[in-house]
Amino acid sequence: MASNKKYWQSVEELKEGSIVETLSKNEFVEGIPTDEFLGDKETLEASSTSRRDFLKYVGFTTAAASLAACEGPVRKSIPYVVKPDDITIGVADWYATTVADGYDFANILVKTREGRPILVMPNKEANGATNARVQASVLSLYDSQLRLKEPQNKKSFLTWDDADKQIGAKLNELKAANESVVLLTGTLASPSTEKIISEFITAFPNVKHVVYDAVSESGALEAFEAFYGIRSLPTYHFDKARVIVSVGADFLGDWQGGYGKTYAASRKPEIDKMSRHIQFESNMTLTGANADKRVVLKPSEQVFALINLYNYVTSSNLSSKSTPVDAELKKAANQLKKAGANGVVVTGINDKNAQIIAMAINIALQSNVMDASTTNNIRQGNDTDVAQLVADMKSGKVKGLITHNVNPVYSLASGNKFTEQISKLKLSVALSEQFDETASSTEFALPMSHFLESWGDVSATSGVYSLVQPTIQPLFNSRQLQDVLLKWSGNSTSYYDYLKAFWASTILKGKSWNQALHDGVFSETVSNSVSAKSVDLTVAASNLNKTTKSSKMELNLFTSIALGDGKQANNPWLQELPDPLTRASWDNYITMSMPDARELGFSNPVQDNGAINGQYANITVNGVTVSNIPVMVQPGQAKGSIGLALGYGRTQNLKEAMVVGVNAFPLYFNSKSIQTNVTIEKTSGTHKFACTQVQKTIAGRHDILKQATLAQVNDHSLDPKHTWNKPAMVSLNHKEVEANSVDLWDSQDRSIGHHFNLSIDLTSCTGCGACVVACHAENNVPVVGKNEVRVGRDMHWLRIDRYYSSEVSEVGSKEGKLTIRDFAKKYPNIAEKDLERQYAEKVLELSGGDLFAAIETEAENPTVAFQPMMCQHCNHAPCETVCPVAATSHGRQGQNQMVYNRCIGTRYCANNCPYRVRRFNWFKYSDNSEFDFNMNDEYGKMVLNPDVVVRSRGVMEKCSMCIQMTQATILKAKREGRKVEKDEFSTACSSACTTGAIVFGDINNTEDTVSHLAKDKRAFHVLDYIGTKPNVVYQVKVNNTNEA
Helix, strand or coil, rough: CCCCEEECCCCCCCCCCCHHHHCCCCCCCCCCCCCHHHHCCHHHHHHCCCCCCCCHHHHCCCCHHHHHHHHHCCCCECCCCCCCCCCCCCEEEEEEEEEEECCEEEEEEEEECCCCCEEEECCCHCCCCCCCCHHHHHHHHCCCCCCCCCCCEEEEEEEEEHHHHHHHHHHHHHCCCCEEEEEHHHHHHHHHHHHHHHHHHHHHHCEEECCCCCCCHEEEEHHHHHHCCCEEEECCCCHCCCCCEEEEEEECHHHHHHCCHHHHCCCCCHHCCCCCCEEECCCHHHHHHHHHHHEECCCHHHHHHHHHHHHHCCCCCCCCCCCCCHHHHHHHHHHHHHHHHEEEEEEEEHHHHHHHHHHHHHHHHHCCCCEEEECCCCCCCCHHHHHHHHHHHHHHCEEEEEECCHHHHHHCCCCCHHHHHHCCCEEEEEEEEEEEEEEEEECCEEEEHHHHHEEEEEEEEEECCCCCCCCCCCCCCHHHHHHHHHHCCCCCCCCCHHHHHHHHHHHHCCCHHHHHHCCEEEEEECCCCCCCCCCCCCHHHHHHHHHCCCCCCCCEEECCCCCCCCCCCHHHHHHHHCCCCCCCEEECCCEEEECCCCCCCCCCCECCCCCCCEEEEEECCCEEEEEEEEEECCCCCCEEEEEEEECCCCCCCHHHHCCCCCCCCCHHHHHHHCCEEEEEEEEEEEEEECCCCCCCCCCCCCCCCCEEEHHHCCCCCCCCCCCCCCCEEEECCCCEEEEHHCCCCCCCCCCCCEEEEEEEEECCCCCCHHHHHHHHHHHHCCCCCCCHHHHHCCCCCCCEEEEEEEEEHHCCCCCCCCCCCHHHHCCCCCHHHHHHHHHHHHHCCCCCCHHHHHHHHCCCEEEEEEEHHHHHHHCCCCCEEEEEECCCCEECCEEECCCCCCCCCCCCHHHHHHCCCEECCHHHHHHCCCCCCCHHCCCCCCCCCCCCCCCCCEEEEEECCCHHHHHHHHHHHCCCCCCCCCCCCCHHHHCCCCCCCCEEEECCCCCHHHHHHCCCCCCECCCCHHCCCCCEECCEEECCCCCC
């Protein structure tokens, strides 16, 4: 193995005699639920299986949806590749457009079939990067449950003309009386829309525009304004970084929009360009999980840690308090000083003064990573203005409110009072895609178009302009904000014409509109030379000392990669996406440290079917109590702190199955993610988690995951095969040989034609989950719901296994004792599988329960690794040899293929698969009211890919390596009379991966990147000693332990 770590997935595994060990040895990991669907005649008859072709499942019975799809995209749209005269049945069109929903912003490509958007991918040529929510946004387009369909008031539905007349009359009445009206929007980052709003305010001078972000970055905006005079955010070029120090900033999650792509670009060990990343945090975040060094501290201590770091870097003496991690802060400061301009400090504390301190460190370092001349425009919310709006509504100063795609009734800490205040207004209008809590409270609710139905523009960073173009006609009777405001302002111009004219005069300046629309993006050279003004840091530090109060228990609120701010809470792909760290779906919960859980009596016992349970707690902050929140014991959580995700607990007009979790926004006082004076009370009841943490695990077998240090990888005197990337060895004719060189069967000649391989770089994989959702979308993977996920029947073709690790040499060691590596050299005859145990007993003098206790102590802050796991497409696949009907077989191109209409559901293949990656259709998930998700809805079915069959009950399925995509590439090249180009082959997961961790291609084409990666010194196969010969190759995970 690459290291001597103990890998584990669940806290329960650290206990001796754990049921997890028993579960991992079960041959039949899923029992046949005969009582559930064979128990009675009625149930059996109701679950009849149909194997009709795909069109039955699509079933365009909804007139509006049919009309929108059959008419195809708007005529003025331009596809990314080629503009067809008409839609060609069976051929996909791709459109370049932009996501801009106020929280997520990305340049994307949209795949349409027969006029229906069915897939979203990052527009990598426009530097696009997508997360799981962006990938899933195409399904939200077809959300017939939550989307507003017609204009309406409290009494009845309206025509748009009637709505315009009634609202226009009230606007003029308020204007004549000079009574205040507020237009409340999220971050728009749209130059043309901002101009339209300014013209609307010119027409109605009593209107004020307030920008409200449910999850605020207002502190950073104000700090940047203090230094540079502009209320904006800097752009961070993490690809230029050599040392990154983060104090509570989850920049691989949602912090300032996320920086996963540029971060991964700085983590390339093969070109000696690997940054050193140190994370100080309270919650175990995605960013902390990927750090080289993770230091745990309480939320209130983050403030003083930041000030102390400034003092150590600049040799200053700002007022502060000592923290338990000051020694680590001094080390981090020394590394930052050594990195100089290639060092950077970021913080997630939403406080102007804290952000000033962080920016001051970067200014002192003259950091090239923090770019103040290129601004980030995707967070513009103003907490002060929002607080003033709430106060003015309460006092009666504001008489009218127009909201656009924001939901303050749900997301404000005082949301329940906000509802009462809306009812007292003379005019209240919700311009909204969704009939959400706010739209249900206003006098008028007007349907807005989804971004996939809309025109628009976005400037996410200064100098870069992206276009939004529709990919389908509006499904409902909706409009865009811009058209609404133009009409209310008395301007009869359509927004499309307005947008085109605006771009011609302001942005393009003679360049081609059609080319910009084709590319989806237009860039101009911006030479803004900015210099930081002097800011009194003494005042900032003094303010932080006054306002920061510590307490015995503190709360750190955060956003999950699945739901973010909660806009897409009704999206089943996101609800079923397991959290990368806890591996739980369909829930939010309190994350609690292991010591606190022991003290307060919380645990997560594993049941005999692999399911995980928990207990409930009530949280009280500032007199506000949120009740009955389940508790998840989270390794790496700071003692004396708890975490809780925002974005859950929505109820208004959601499907019953989608109403999950609790709303944590009532605890989000003053838009601060850190709350002190928290009391937590254990309550009665048992919560049933839908958690894949210990299901389908292959933990316990060696050579699953390999890790090495940067020093080892760059030490050319080391032979990887004898040190950090040892292959499995077997005895052949009394000689030790590599296991993968031995065959039980004669190998076939695979040098002719294409032979596909998939490479996964564990160093670049951040665990973001975008690939999982992309796989769902491309391959019609069904959503099964919380109850089925809980008992191990999730249908994910691709899962991302999360492994915690604790090294025995890290626990119980005493000064002067041998390291585990020295011990291995001293006793070379000890087998590697026995090395940890022998080291623990002979050197650390630990055995039995003492060893488990020591590891558990170390596990309070474990290291983390993510490993995407799908069908390995083994050349010697164990599943193929046991199928009695040849439903699974091996193709000449390296793919393990499934013939669904041959499968009779014996599940022999699943039980013979050492990787546990096959999924069984226990039920018919389409057209089944028991599974009321997208496949049970005529709008939702529009997202289905017609190139992939919808599987029926009793059929086994798994990753196909997107065979429909590889064949389409081959046919396209053949049709065009050419060879397949370099790296032209792709899969859904490789296309969605913006960090470059997943690379797909043809190893018989020596120009393809994957052909080189398969032979790289970091390459290894999971469980290679079994001899399955996988076509999925992994790259050893590398950590930079060099203290620069």
